[in-house]
Amino acid sequence: MIIWGSRSKASTKESGRFYCPHCQGHRQYELKHSKQYFTLYFVRTFPIQDHGEYVECTSCKTTYDKKILDYDPEKEAEEYKAVYLLLILDLLIKLAITKNSIENLDISKIENAYLQATQISLDKDLLMNAYQRVKNSDKTYTQIANQLSTIANEFGKEAILRASIKIISEDKTVTKNELEMLFDLSESLQIPRAYVRGIFIEEDITI
Numbered sequence: 001m002i003i004w005g006s007r008s009k010a011s012t013k014e015s016g017r018f019y020c021p022h023c024q025g026h027r028q029y030e031l032k033h034s035k036q037y038f039t040l041y042f043v044r045t046f047p048i049q050d051h052g053e054y055v056e057c058t059s060c061k062t063t064y065d066k067k068i069l070d071y072d073p074e075k076e077a078e079e080y081k082a083v084y085l086l087l088i089l090d091l092l093i094k095l096a097i098t099k100n101s102i103e104n105l106d107i108s109k110i111e112n113a114y115l116q117a118t119q120i121s122l123d124k125d126l127l128m129n130a131y132q133r134v135k136n137s138d139k140t141y142t143q144i145a146n147q148l149s150t151i152a153n154e155f156g157k158e159a160i161l162r163a164s165i166k167i168i169s170e171d172k173t174v175t176k177n178e179l180e181m182l183f184d185l186s187e188s189l190q191i192p193r194a195y196v197r198g199i200f201i202e203e204d205i206t207i
């Protein structure tokens with residue numbers, strides 16, 4: 001009697017670090033290639049089916065499609081945050097340029113407003129790059145604010161508005177034009193008008 005069957009065998013092709021959704025963190029992985037072999041008297045002979053490649057987490061043993069190696073939510077979140085911070089900077093510079101002329105740009109005011117909105121000190125190179133970018137762009141401050149409204153949460157929006165007030169109002173009094181700018185801005189940020197008035201009161205703004 002001839003005893004035959006099949007058995008699958010996985011070989012490791014490479015290994016490294018990846019983000020495992022099951023473990024919810026970075027772990028070691030192995031990229032494996034699995035093939036089904038024909039066996040004769042329990043001995044592997046030739047492959048009969050190629051199951052292809054898959055990724056296995058060495059910690060939890062969960063297996064994934066190879067595409068998982070491109071997935072890194074922590075890195076994505078970082079990139080997302082970088083875009084968010086740059087948009088805030090662009091907005092503050094655009095507001096300053098719109099309000100004053102480019103020649104009269106008060107850099108320290110932008111630095112302070114940025115620090116207030118983000119809790120991050122502004123890097124000089126980042127500021128100069130942003131300045132060049134905003135200067136050469138047709139994007140209006142309402143368009144930048146519109147973009148921000150899609151990624152900022154309620155706290156973020158409020159912080160951005162408060163920082164913008166610092167840029168737009170010289171002292172605690174706002175002119176009709178400045179008020180219009182602030183309302184346009186709030187609308188683009190999708191902050192309800194009643195809420196905006198509350199922030200004005202808190203910031204001691206008289207109209």
Ligand SMILES: [Zn+2]
Nearest residue numbers: 020023057060
């Ligand atoms: Zn895992």
